[in-house]
Amino acid sequence: MPGSSSLHEDALAILRSLTGREEAQFHPGQFEAIEALVARKERALVVQRTGWGKSAVYFIAALLQRRAGAGPALIVSPLLALMRDQVAAAERAGVRAVAINSANATEWRDVEQQLADDTVDVLFVSPERLVNPRFRDEQLPRLVSAMGLLVIDEAHCISDWGHDFRPDYRRIRDLIAELPAGVPVLATTATANARVVADVEEQMGAGGRSVFTLRGPLARASLRLGVLDLGTTWRRVAWLAEHLDSLPGSGIIYCLTVAAADDTAAALAAAGHEVLPYSGRTDAAERLQVEEALKDNRVKALVATSALGMGFDKPDLGFVVHLGAPSSPVAYYQQVGRAGRATESADVLLLPGPEDREIWHYFATNAMPTQARADAVLGELASAGRPLSVPALEARVDLRRTQLELLLKVLAVEGAVAYEQGGWVSTGRQWVYDRERYERIAAARLAEQEAMLTYQRGESCRMAFLTQQLDDPHSAPCGRCDVCTAAWYPTTVTVERMESARATLDRVGVPLAPRATWPSGLDRLGVTVEGKAVKGRIAPDEQVLEGRALARLTDLGWGGRLRELFRSDAEGRPVDEELPPELGAACLRVLKEWDWEQRPVGVAWIPSASRPRLVGTLATGIATAGRLALLGPLWLDPAAGGKGPGSGNSAFRVRDVWQRFAVPPEMGAALASAPGPILLVDDLADSRWTMTVAGRLLRRAGAPAVLPFALASVA
Incomplete structure (x- = not known):
C-alpha cells in the first residue's frame, strides 16, 4: 500500500468527489478509520453521531481497496430506504454500487452478472439475504473469497442489548469468522452504549482478532431538546394543530402505534396542515412517494411510526416531535438524530402520554422467545420429516405470524433450524433455552423504560442525559435545552383548539x-x-x-x-x-x-x-x-x-x-x-x-x- 501521506491524498480526493466540494476535509477520526481498514487491514468499530459521515468512511475504503486489486465491498444494511440513499450517494462519488433486496428482485440476475464480470465496487444486502438459500449457497461463497471489505451498518442491531436488535444480524458473526485473512471489517453505529460496544467487539473479534474502536462525542449541537407534558391526548393533538407551523422547516411527528399515527395525521389534516401518515402498513411504493414529499418540503410533516427510522435521510430536517415516548433513551436519541444534520438549529420536542407504559409493555413481551414456543416449533419441524413453510407451521403451532417468524430467526441464528428451498427444517442440533440471558435482557429493558421516565422529569440537561445513557465520555450540558435555559416552545393551547381536537378524536x-x-x-x-x-x-x-x-x-x-x-x-x-x-x-x-x-x-x-x-x-x-x-x-x-x-x-x-x-x-x-x-x-x-x-x-x-x-x- 502507498504511504500514509499518499493514502491521505487519495482518500481526500475521493471525499471531495463524494461531497462535490473541493474544500472538503475529513472530520476528526474519519481518516484514522480509513487508514485502519486500508493500510492495516484491521477490524474497526466506529461509534459516531448521526451526520458525522460514517458512510463516507466505507465508500472511500471500498474504492481504495478496489484500486489496490481487492474484490467488492459487502455492506449489510438493515433498511431498504437506507440502501436507496446509499446507492445514490455512492454513484455520485464514482463508486459502482448495487443492491440485492426484496424490493428489486427483478434486477437480481443483472446484479449477479455484474458481480461475475467484476464491475461492482459495493454490494448492499439486507441481513435477511444471509439466510436465503440461493444467495447463501451461490453468491456468498464467491463474495467471501474475493471480498475487499465487509461493512456492518447500524451495528447495534447485532446486539441483544441494542435498541433495535434483529436476529438475522447475529449471522454476521459466522460470516466474519469465514473471512480470509487480511479482509478488513467495519461496523458503524450512532447508538451504542458500553454494553452494546463490548458485545459488538466480541462478535467482530471472531477468530481471535483485535478490534479498533473509534468513539467520538455524540452530543448534537444543532438540536434544541424539550419535554412538554400536556396530559390528555386531545390537548397534545391540539398543541400540534395550533403550533405546528411555528416549528422550523419540515419534520417528523413520531407516534408509538399505527392507529395513533393515522388518527393524528387525520386530525392535523382536518386542522388545515399538510401532513401524511407513514407506518409499516404503508404500501412500499407509497412509502417512497411519501418520503420524497417530505424531502422536497411538499408537506410540513410525516406522522410516522418507527418504520420511518434509520433508513430516512433528510439533512435539513427542521424538527422531530414525539407524540408518546419511545421505550428507551437510546431509541429516542436514534430517532431525534434524524433532525438538524445539515442545519445550525433543529427543534426536538417530546409530548409524553399516559398510555406509553402500556405500549412499552406490549412490545417488550412480544420481543423474545419462550421455552414453550420454541419447543412447539422444534417438535413440529422434527416430526414433519420435510421442510415446512411458515403458513404450514402456523397450522401446527399456536403462534401468530409475526411471533413465529421472529422465533424462527432466533432459532436459525442459534443453529437449531435452517431455511432450505421449500421451507424450514430442524437441524437436529440440541437447543437449550437460555433463561438467564432472556431474563437479563428483560431487566435491561425495564431499566431503559425507567431511564426514559427520568429523562422526562428533566432533572438534568436533556442532551447530556441522552449521551450519558450512551456512555459517552464527552457528555456535558448543552446550554440549549429547556432544562439548561427555559421552555423555548409555547406551553398553552386555546380552548377552541382543544375543543376542535377533542371533537375530531x-x-x-x-x-x-x-x-x-x-x-x-x-x-x-x-x-x-x-x-x-x-x-x-x-x-x-x-x-x-x-x-x-x-x-x-x-x-x-x-x-x-x-x-x-x-x-x-x-x-x-x-x-x-x-x-x-x-x-x-x-x-x-x-x-x-x-x-x-x-x-x-x-x-x-x-x-x-x-x-x-x-x-x-x-x-x-x-x-x-x-x-x-x-x-x-x-x-x-x-x-x-x-x-x-x-x-x-x-x-x-x-x-x-x-x-x-x-x-x-x-x-x-x-x-x-x-x-x-x-x-x-x-x-x-x-x-x-x-x-x-x-x-x-x-x-x-x-x-x-x-x-x-x-x-x-x-x-
Whole structure:
C-alpha cells in the first residue's frame, strides 16, 4: 500500500468527489478509520453521531481497496430506504454500487452478472439475504473469497442489548469468522452504549482478532431538546394543530402505534396542515412517494411510526416531535438524530402520554422467545420429516405470524433450524433455552423504560442525559435545552383548539371486516363438520356481514377509556363492571351512524367467562335503547377449547371456539322467524374468529343475517 501521506491524498480526493466540494476535509477520526481498514487491514468499530459521515468512511475504503486489486465491498444494511440513499450517494462519488433486496428482485440476475464480470465496487444486502438459500449457497461463497471489505451498518442491531436488535444480524458473526485473512471489517453505529460496544467487539473479534474502536462525542449541537407534558391526548393533538407551523422547516411527528399515527395525521389534516401518515402498513411504493414529499418540503410533516427510522435521510430536517415516548433513551436519541444534520438549529420536542407504559409493555413481551414456543416449533419441524413453510407451521403451532417468524430467526441464528428451498427444517442440533440471558435482557429493558421516565422529569440537561445513557465520555450540558435555559416552545393551547381536537378524536365506529375463508390446517386440529374437513371459503349462508366496533384499543380518542375498562386487578384478574354511561352513549352513536342495508331486529350476545356483566349490560342497553328483541346469550361451554381471546393464530383460535358455543332452543325459535338481521354483541374483537364462529351458529339456526358489534377492536 502507498504511504500514509499518499493514502491521505487519495482518500481526500475521493471525499471531495463524494461531497462535490473541493474544500472538503475529513472530520476528526474519519481518516484514522480509513487508514485502519486500508493500510492495516484491521477490524474497526466506529461509534459516531448521526451526520458525522460514517458512510463516507466505507465508500472511500471500498474504492481504495478496489484500486489496490481487492474484490467488492459487502455492506449489510438493515433498511431498504437506507440502501436507496446509499446507492445514490455512492454513484455520485464514482463508486459502482448495487443492491440485492426484496424490493428489486427483478434486477437480481443483472446484479449477479455484474458481480461475475467484476464491475461492482459495493454490494448492499439486507441481513435477511444471509439466510436465503440461493444467495447463501451461490453468491456468498464467491463474495467471501474475493471480498475487499465487509461493512456492518447500524451495528447495534447485532446486539441483544441494542435498541433495535434483529436476529438475522447475529449471522454476521459466522460470516466474519469465514473471512480470509487480511479482509478488513467495519461496523458503524450512532447508538451504542458500553454494553452494546463490548458485545459488538466480541462478535467482530471472531477468530481471535483485535478490534479498533473509534468513539467520538455524540452530543448534537444543532438540536434544541424539550419535554412538554400536556396530559390528555386531545390537548397534545391540539398543541400540534395550533403550533405546528411555528416549528422550523419540515419534520417528523413520531407516534408509538399505527392507529395513533393515522388518527393524528387525520386530525392535523382536518386542522388545515399538510401532513401524511407513514407506518409499516404503508404500501412500499407509497412509502417512497411519501418520503420524497417530505424531502422536497411538499408537506410540513410525516406522522410516522418507527418504520420511518434509520433508513430516512433528510439533512435539513427542521424538527422531530414525539407524540408518546419511545421505550428507551437510546431509541429516542436514534430517532431525534434524524433532525438538524445539515442545519445550525433543529427543534426536538417530546409530548409524553399516559398510555406509553402500556405500549412499552406490549412490545417488550412480544420481543423474545419462550421455552414453550420454541419447543412447539422444534417438535413440529422434527416430526414433519420435510421442510415446512411458515403458513404450514402456523397450522401446527399456536403462534401468530409475526411471533413465529421472529422465533424462527432466533432459532436459525442459534443453529437449531435452517431455511432450505421449500421451507424450514430442524437441524437436529440440541437447543437449550437460555433463561438467564432472556431474563437479563428483560431487566435491561425495564431499566431503559425507567431511564426514559427520568429523562422526562428533566432533572438534568436533556442532551447530556441522552449521551450519558450512551456512555459517552464527552457528555456535558448543552446550554440549549429547556432544562439548561427555559421552555423555548409555547406551553398553552386555546380552548377552541382543544375543543376542535377533542371533537375530531371523538369519532366512533371502526369497521370489522368479515372473515370469508377458513384458515388452513383445521383438519389437523380436529375441526370438522360431520367428519369432513372445514376448509376453503366460508359458505355464503354461514357468513356474517361487516361489523362495527366502538374504537380500537390503540386509538387516541376512545382508546384510553377502553384500555381502562379492560384493565386487570393487582392479581391479574380481569375487572368486570357494568358498561359506563359515556361508553354506552358512544355505542349508540355507532349504531346510529351505521350504514347497514337493513336495521337489526334483535340482539344476541357472546357470553364472556371474564367480563359477563360488561357484555350483558352492553347488549341489554342496546336492545332497550333501540327497542330490539333481547334474544339473550349463546350457551357457553367453558370446558370446550378454552384459551379465550388473544390466543395464538387463526387456526388455533378457530379450534378454541369451535365447540365453545351453542344456540339455546328458545333463541333458535326466535331466529327461525326473525324478519331481519341479528346484532351479535361481544366485548373485544381480536382475531374476529369468535364472531365468525358464533355468527355461523346463528345463521345455521335461521338468522337471515348477522351484524357483529364489539366495544373494542384490537387492530
